[in-house]
Amino acid sequence: xxxxxxxxxxxxxxxxxxxxxxxxxxxxxxxxxxxxxxxxxxxxxxxxxxxxxxxxxxxxxxxxxxxxxxxxxxxxxxxxxxxxxxxxxxxxx
Amino acid sequence: xxxxxxxxxxxxxxxxxxxxxxxxxxxxxxxxxxxxxxxxxxxxxxxxxxxxxxxxxxxxxxxxxxxxxxxxxxxxxxxxxxxxxxxxxxx
Numbered sequence: 258x259x260x261x262x263x264x265x266x267x268x269x270x271x272x273x274x275x276x277x278x279x280x281x282x283x284x285x286x287x288x289x290x291x292x293x294x295x296x297x298x299x300x301x302x303x304x305x306x307x308x309x310x311x312x313x314x315x316x317x318x319x320x321x322x323x324x325x326x327x328x329x330x331x332x333x334x335x336x337x338x339x340x341x342x343x344x345x346x347x348x349x350x
Numbered sequence: 351x352x353x354x355x356x357x358x359x360x361x362x363x364x365x366x367x368x369x370x371x372x373x374x375x376x377x378x379x380x381x382x383x384x385x386x387x388x389x390x391x392x393x394x395x396x397x398x399x400x401x402x403x404x405x406x407x408x409x410x411x412x413x414x415x416x417x418x419x420x421x422x423x424x425x426x427x428x429x430x431x432x433x434x435x436x437x438x439x440x441x
Contacts, residue, residue, distance in 0.1 A: 268377050
């Protein structure tokens, strides 16, 4: 089983009793508010869950695995996740 | 940004009370944590996905003392950034 947005919308609906459309909108608004700071390069830390970090990756040498050509990989920015102690304990118990 | 700031941002954007914003955010992160505790995968389109990865026990070393220690088998969440977020965060 995979947890997806649909089940989270169900849980929100159970809790609030809002019409489903509004629950979908509420979840999407929340996701957007999480993505906004990350887009601006700001980390998002959720106590008890973990930290979404934005990491700057420097330019580096790479290789096209198909042709073997050397190429330069441009600097880029990626999101990483650091699991909190609480979540780690929850998963391991 | 921390959880309190996220609650404030959601309160303003969704026009709901602070306590409702806090509840909704708690539901979101608790649902994901509960799913992973059961060993389930999590997939939130546009944001990220998680699956639980099992690591075997191994002999490590205490970097301070050089002593050998046995690391017990453990499970950790493995994070994969969603496509939309990835594209937005990158230059």
